[in-house]
Amino acid sequence: MxxxxxxxxxxxxxxxxxxxxxxxxxxxxxxxxxxxxxxxxxxxxxxxxxxxxxxxxxxxxxxxxxxxxxxxxxxEGMANADGSLSVIQQSFQDHHGLQCGFCTPGMVMSSAALLAENPKPTEAEVRHYLEGNICRCTGYHNIVKAVLAASGQDVPAVAAE
Amino acid sequence: MHNFDFVKPSSIADAVKALSGDGAQALSGGQTLTPTLKQRLAQPSVLVSLTGIAEMKGVCMGADGLSIGAATPHAVVAREAAKDYPGLAALAGGIGDPAVRNRGTIGGSLANNDPAACYPAGVLGSGATIVTNKRKIAADDYFQGMFTTALDEGEIITGVTFPVPQKAAYVKFNQPASRFALTGVFVAKFAGGVRVAVTGASNNGVFRWTEAEAALSANFAAAAVEGLTVSPEDMIGDLHGTPEYRAHLVKVLTKRAVAAAH
Structure with a gap:
């Protein structure tokens, strides 16, 4: 050891x-x-x-x-100091960006990395960046909405691919 | 996973020393080797991480071309080579996914020489030079078949130097689950001629499509390869694509790469 x-x-x-x-x-x-x-x-x-x-x-x-x-x-380090949810976490809740929640920690961490690099990503950039994060519940639409909303952008009707 | 000792030297000399022991294996990012160890397909007694060596990191433009330290992650190449060699930067930015690109390194990819990896196409297509702790190896001599290279036991890639072409592009047809290239083609146009390197297609690993090189050197246009045919002999056949399908992709992707080159 x-x-x-x-x-x-x-x-x-x-x-x-x-x-x-x-x-x-x-x-x-x-x-x-x-x-x-x-x-x-x-x-x-x-x-x-x-x-x-x-x-x-x-x-x-x-x-x-x-x-x-x-x-x-x-x-565990993502919430605000007062224990309230960070903007990205809150956005996942508001936009129902999770169902079973298993993928959510990874989704939130990847989304935070994306927004640190690219604060105003397009829908296509969000989808591309989350290529390495698999979700078997949501079909991704609400995750993409959550990330776009967390970036402070209007959330359009996200098109199905 | 079987257990092993883990060491992380901070100089090339210390890494060479650590790799001279019995059962020592280099680790350079580990995006391929770690899954391999989990499957118990490799059983090193010592794992020597090469990502703590400052002199093996970074991207810089010099008289010989663009030099990239072997322990430089794909994400850094995608960002820092974008101005000097955009075709190569785009290749690096398309490997795996963002988390893989933050860990995987050019040296690791080249030492492994996966037959479907992207970097071997960029290195062979550019006619780059692989620099090790012992010598310099031309790309044409370096790749020796699937998972086989000119590296000796314990020899470490320390960097790669790329001559920068006038125009280049890499286009790959993704295998969507693994994000490896089902087939990928790198085209580079130099003043002295065109090089075309193909990955993901052949049972012998990355190779140059010399007929296309001759045709494109005479006329750098997608139409120049229209009349050529690619033999499916020795192409990879698996559940994702037959040898004939991959042979077809070689020509289609070459044309797309020529059209995309800038």
Whole structure:
């Protein structure tokens, strides 16, 4: 076992991990942050997306030791300081951007990364950016609406593709 | 996953040393290797992460062309090469999905040489030079078949240098689930001639379509390849497409790449 230290949601954390311990496993089992979901474990579905040094990554496809010293943000770190939902989270609720909710942590983290890079994306840009996040409930329309609304843009009738 | 020791050196010299041990395996982003380890298709005893080496990161324009550090993620290439080599930047920006592009690296992609990966087409199509800790390897000598390269045991790609063409474009036909190229074609027009590299199609990995190169060097227009045929022999056949389908795609995508080149 090796000791790993990183900053997670603003706090310095330290834990014992194996070489093979994935970042997703360290967050969930080491730190109890089970908001990061493991859907496929093959880097296809995006339910495990977190931010590492500000960049969206699939935490099931990064080793915990590769994140040593990094700044990590998970879905548990997304709410406002007073505990109210962040703009993106609130927008997912307002626009019914989830049904079962399993993909939602990854969707929110990817959406936050998109809006940090591109504050006013088009509908096509939102759909393209969320290619690596799979949802089997919503058909994506309400997720796309939620992201567009969170960017402060009018939400058009999102066309079915 | 079987367990292994994990090390993350901060210099090329330390990485070379770490890779000289028995059962050591390089990891450069891990967007392919990590799933491979999960399936127990590889069992290294030591995993050597190459993404902590500052001298292997970055994009810069020099006298020899555009140099990209081997540990530079696709997302950085997409952004930082856009001005100097837009055709290559667009290729990098189309690999996988945004989260994959934040971790996957050019060196990792080239060392793996997946027959359906995008970067091998860009590197072979540009006639780029692969720089390792030991030597420089021309792209024409580097790719040696599916998952096979000129790299020796323990040799590390440290960077890639691209001559910048007058015009270039990469067009791929996505396999929608994996987002790998079902077939992809990179076309680059240099003052001295045109290069055409094809990925995703052949059982032998990335290859140059030399007949199209000759035709396009004489006349850089989509119509120039109209009369050519691509043999389905040695093309990949799987549930996503037959060898004949891929052979057809090679010509269609070449024409699209010529039309899109800028």
């Amino acid at each position: 090796t000791t790993v230290t990183m900053t997670v949601n603003g706090k310095t954390v330290t834990g014992e991990v194996e070489g093979r311990t994935l970042l997703s496993g360290f967050l969930r089992e080491g730190l109890g942050l089970t908001g990061t979901h493991i859907g496929c474990d093959t880097s296809q579905c995006g339910a495990c997306v977190v931010h590492v040094d500000g960049k969206a990554v699939k935490s099931c496809t990064m080793f915990a030791l590769d994140a040593a010293g990094a700044t990590v943000k998970t879905i």
